[in-house]
Amino acid sequence: MSEIAIKTVDDLKNLDRFYRANFINSMVGSKQASLIGTVGKNSCTNLSLFSSTTHLGSNPPLIALFSRPATKEPKQTLNNIISTGFFTINHVNEGILVRSHSCSFKFLDHESEFDSCALTEEYHDGITAPFVKESFVSMGLEYRRHFPIEENGVIMIIGEVKLVRYNKQYIQSNGELNFERSKSIAVAGNNTYYGLNKIKTLDYIDRSQKKILTKSVQDESNKTSKEISKEV
Structure with a gap:
C-alpha cells in the first residue's frame, strides 16, 4: 500500500532551495512546455523555455505567462515583449525536446537561441516575433500589459492571440487540441518532461x-x- 507523507510550511522552508523549487513546482501538476519567441531592439531573435502559460479567456483570446523576478541580468523575453509589442508561444514536441531544453542556457544578448540550438525562424504577416518552424502548434500574440505579483515579484505578462498556427489533423471535433497527436510535451519541476496520452473525452x-x-x-x-x- 502506498505511504502518505505530510510536509508543513516549516518543513518546506527547511528544504534545499533547488529541491523545494522542484517539489512545489511539480506538485501543481505537469504543464505544457513552450518556447517563447521574441526579437530584441538589436534585431537578434530570442527563444526562452516556459511552462507557465495560462489561458485567461477566449473572447477576447487572452494568454498570460509568468516571468521570474528581475535580477542583475536583464530579462530578455520580458524586455523584448514590451519593446516590440509581440511574442509567440510554440509547443515543444518530442522531436525538438533536447534543442528546446537547451534554450534555457544563458546565451549572450547577441546570440540567438535559434542559431545556437538549431531551430528555424518562421514569420507570419502581422506578427513581428519569430515562430518556431519545427513546432506543430504555435500562437502569435500582441502584448497588452504586465504587472508584478506583489507577494514575490514575479511578472505576469498578458497577450492577446492574433494568429494560431497548427496542423488541422490535431484538432478534435469539439475544437480541442489532441496533445497526443501533436506529440506536445509537458514539464514538471524544472527539467523533467512527460509525454501526453489521451485517456478519453x-x-x-x-x-x-x-x-x-x-x-x-x-x-x-x-x-x-x-x-x-x-x-x-
Whole structure:
C-alpha cells in the first residue's frame, strides 16, 4: 500500500532551495512546455523555455505567462515583449525536446537561441516575433500589459492571440487540441518532461442529466474501491 507523507510550511522552508523549487513546482501538476519567441531592439531573435502559460479567456483570446523576478541580468523575453509589442508561444514536441531544453542556457544578448540550438525562424504577416518552424502548434500574440505579483515579484505578462498556427489533423471535433497527436510535451519541476496520452473525452452533463452524473460517479467510485482493496 502506498505511504502518505505530510510536509508543513516549516518543513518546506527547511528544504534545499533547488529541491523545494522542484517539489512545489511539480506538485501543481505537469504543464505544457513552450518556447517563447521574441526579437530584441538589436534585431537578434530570442527563444526562452516556459511552462507557465495560462489561458485567461477566449473572447477576447487572452494568454498570460509568468516571468521570474528581475535580477542583475536583464530579462530578455520580458524586455523584448514590451519593446516590440509581440511574442509567440510554440509547443515543444518530442522531436525538438533536447534543442528546446537547451534554450534555457544563458546565451549572450547577441546570440540567438535559434542559431545556437538549431531551430528555424518562421514569420507570419502581422506578427513581428519569430515562430518556431519545427513546432506543430504555435500562437502569435500582441502584448497588452504586465504587472508584478506583489507577494514575490514575479511578472505576469498578458497577450492577446492574433494568429494560431497548427496542423488541422490535431484538432478534435469539439475544437480541442489532441496533445497526443501533436506529440506536445509537458514539464514538471524544472527539467523533467512527460509525454501526453489521451485517456478519453467525457461529455458535458447539464442539470437535466443528473441521474447520468450520479451513476457515472458511483461506477467510478466502486471500481476504484475494488482496486484499492486489492492493493491492501
